[in-house]
Amino acid sequence: MALPFPDDVSGGSENRQEHLTRRPSSNYTLSSQAVESEPSAGTLSRLDSVGQRGLTPTNTPVSSTLSRGTKKTAGEMVRSARASASSGSSGDVERNAGSKEAGPAGAASDDANVGEGEKDSLNREEHKQIHWFQAGAVMTAETVSLGILSLPHALATVGYVAGIILIIGIGLLATYTGYVIYQLKLRHPHVRSFDQGLGMIFGKPGLWIGKVLQTLLLIFIMGAHINIFSIMMNTLTNHGVCTVVFMAIGTVVSFVVSMPRTWKSTSTVSIASCISIATATVIAMVAIGIEKRGVGNTFAVVPAELTSFSRGAMAVSNIVLAYNSQIAFPSIIEEMKEARDFPKALAMLQTLTITIYIVVAVVIYHFAGQDVAAPAIGSAPLLVRKIAYGIATPTIVVAGVISAVVAAKQIYGDFWHKDPKVLREKSLRAYGSWYGILAALWVVAWLIAEAIPVFGQLLAVIGALFGTWFALGFCGMFWLWMNWQGSMKSSYGISWKKTSLACLNTAIILMSAAICVFGMYGSIKAIVQDAGGKAPFSCANNAMVAE
Incomplete structure (x- = not known):
């Protein structure tokens, strides 16, 4: 193009x-x-x-x-x-x-x-290895991961009407903000991460704030996948080993899978990830549909006595987080053979995600009812739960690994910024520094997964604070910055197209601020109400107990 x-x-x-x-x-x-x-x-x-x-x-x-x-x-x-x-x-x-x-x-x-x-x-050109469909697979693996299984619970909070509108509306906004990242990358090819984009807008303070926010978000996502890995293993083995051991195993497995330095090595596994989560979700939907425990216990608009403002704010935050993969887009574009093909990968991603999200959320909520669990696999019978978790293993590992690769690439590039040729070397110092950075990231993620008792609610706080901005808000800032430098007028007067887009991006920023504040409020309230969580570094079973 x-x-x-x-x-x-x-x-x-x-x-x-x-x-x-x-x-x-x-x-x-x-x-x-x-x-x-x-x-x-x-x-x-x-x-x-x-x-x-x-x-x-x-x-x-x-x-x-x-x-x-x-x-x-x-x-x-x-x-x-x-x-x-x-x-x-x-x-x-x-x-x-x-x-x-x-x-x-x-x-x-x-x-x-x-x-x-x-x-x-020329060396950078040689480093570009992936095609658009491989990029789409990586993006889909990062997006359509375990977050999909929180959407039925979101519908149980706000009802069919508001839930479907939110899933479609936020999905379209995420498509637009993804295209803004593509525009930013074309105009400024040196931008390889969100922090560099923020640095262009706000200078050195923006650069370092962006680095901190991006790294924190990614590490917490990695920790969440370690936590979920332990839940999966406890479910499959009926709590056969101490949960601390399962978390350690999950950390080691994730580290090994994340060792390759290029997206091409990860994209093949990402295809397996997409297939695994889709299969696990279908199995869970079928099992929940056979039981039909919640049929007739659903609402187009949930009555006020069954929900609250804080729960609704959390539901909106969870839906936004379900589309939160933009943080990986600059690195993916960087390694595409043809950056001009990125819109194809973006269209592939959003077409799949919006469709899958609506089907999964509506079907599971319809059959499980208001008591649907989050993640929704927990609403299935114990045997089916084991099967679904087993099939979802690639997603549980790969989605966390992609977050690790994005974080490691950022630190790796900063570490060798004075000697950039190391980034493409196959030397001891190149591999040693890469593996060292990955190991440090996974150790911190493991400590977070072990040390925070009510990790799901805390992750919701981090998501409301950071995830909303990476999915929507920062992209609105990028557009305004790119276009504010130019003229908002054409030779015939005011450019209505640019004016409309300026209003849209301003609204996206304001909406992100509102979701951040209210989503954080809802998450903190949920943590306070569920304060009796498990102790840190506990061997206790953290999997859902069968009814």
């Missing part, structure tokens, strides 16, 4: 079309179609504007190749840009712009002039 100028730069000449085309190397190149006429003043001013706004990744703006009152063909402009690049300017207006015409000799000449920056760019 071509990335056009934000404004029409066709100028006043109908027989000349100048545009920027996206190349895999994240540079832009002037392409032209036959033209001998003089560029119009409108074209020149627009090109000047584009150069000043930084959309041309070169220190020499496109407009520098043009001058008012000078007749140049499009081909001459391309040759001028190439001459500027080869004469020592740091502009990257496609060193290979004329390689197709120059043939092998021209390519060899360009290779001879490749500097260190170009070599690093």
Whole structure:
């Protein structure tokens, strides 16, 4: 997909079309179609504007190749840009712009002039390994994980009508915010994580606040998967071993699976993860449907006496968290062979998630009724519960592993930022530092899983505080920042499209703040009301006891 100028730069000449085309190397190149006429003043001013706004990744703006009152063909402009690049300017207006015409000799000449920056760019290209469908599998594994099984309980809190509207509405918002991340990545290819994006907006304080928030969220997600791993093992073995041992086993298994440094190594396992959670969910739905314990005990709108504002706020927060995979998008785009294909992966992800979420939430709530458990597998009979947990094992492991890889990549990149070639080395220092970072992250996650008695409620607090912002709020800030630098007006007056999008993104930020505050209130209230949790580092069975 071509990335056009934000404004029409066709100028006043109908027989000349100048545009920027996206190349895999994240540079832009002037392409032209036959033209001998003089560029119009409108074209020149627009090109000047584009150069000043930084959309041309070169220190020499496109407009520098043009001058008012000078007749140049499009081909001459391309040759001028190439001459500027080869004469020592740091502009990257496609060193290979004329390689197709120059043939092998021209390519060899360009290779001879490749500097260190170009070599690093080529190395980064070699690091891009995954296709869009692999990226979609990784994103789906990160999104459609155990959070799906909390959605029936959310419907039991707010009812069919509000629940379905929230699932669809928040899903569409998550699709839009995911596309905003894609836009941010195209304009600023160096951004590999949310903290770097926040750093561009708020400077160094934003960078470090983003790092802390992102790492905390990911570590708590990792801890949640360790906790759920122990629940699964206690269910499968009828509490055959001390729960502390099961958590330690889960930590070691997760560490081993997360050892590969690239997403390609993880994406194959992610496909198994998607299949496993889908199969486990279907099995649980069938078993719950056969029992039909809650049929007739459901509501389109839950009566006030059966719910509360705090519970409703928690339900909304849980639905938002079910879509919270945007934190992984920059890293995934970074390793895609064609970043332009990311919208395909995003469409694949959101089509699957919205559909699956509605089906699972409605069907399980319909048959389990108001007393549906969270996670919903707990509403199934004991034998079916064992089968479902066993089949869901890949998801229990992989979704936590992806969180670990995202966190480790951030720390890994920061650790070697002064010597970036290490990131692509296969050396002792490269692997040693990678494994050391992973081990430290998993140890902290294990300590969190062991030390916090009522971990589910505390995770809800962390989700309300951080997850809502990563899924929605920060993306709204990214859009406003990218577009605030440009003009909100077109040549015909106010740009209603941009104005509408500005209002939408402002509303997303305000909504995120509201969900954060009220979701945290509901979560804290739930923790206080359920204060009799299990003791830290206890061997007690943390699995649901069969009825």
